[in-house]
Structure formats: C-alpha cells, structure tokens
Amino acid sequence: MQKRKTRALLPVGIFVIAMAQIVNHYAVLPDPIHGALMGAGIGLMVLSFIRGKFNTANKV
Numbered sequence: 841m842q843k844r845k846t847r848a849l850l851p852v853g854i855f856v857i858a859m860a861q862i863v864n865h866y867a868v869l870p871d872p873i874h875g876a877l878m879g880a881g882i883g884l885m886v887l888s889f890i891r892g893k894f895n896t897a898n899k900v
Contacts (some may be wrong), residue, residue, distance in 0.1 A: 853884030859872045 860877035863869060869877075 849888035857881035
C-alpha cells in the first residue's frame, strides 16, 4: 500500500466507529451489525498502524 492510502485508513476507521455509535444512539442496531461496524473500524485503524510505519522520531 502507498503511504498516502495508509494514512487515509486511520481517519476512515475513526469515522466508521463514530458513525456506528451515533446510529446506535438514535436507532437500535442489532448486535451483529453494530459489532461488525465496530470491528471494521478497529480493523482499519490497526491496519493503518501496522502498514503505516509512521516515524515518531527523526533518525540522526
């Protein structure tokens, strides 16, 4: 995956989780659907961290 695509996975994962929470607040979702949306969001976030290789410190 390209770095640009990998960086897009983190906000998309957060968005999926947030939308699942908002929809579940106003309309009760069945547990399998709510769990699948949460799992997809978490999976996207984990994938972005694994494939991203984000540098937190500069190499000297």
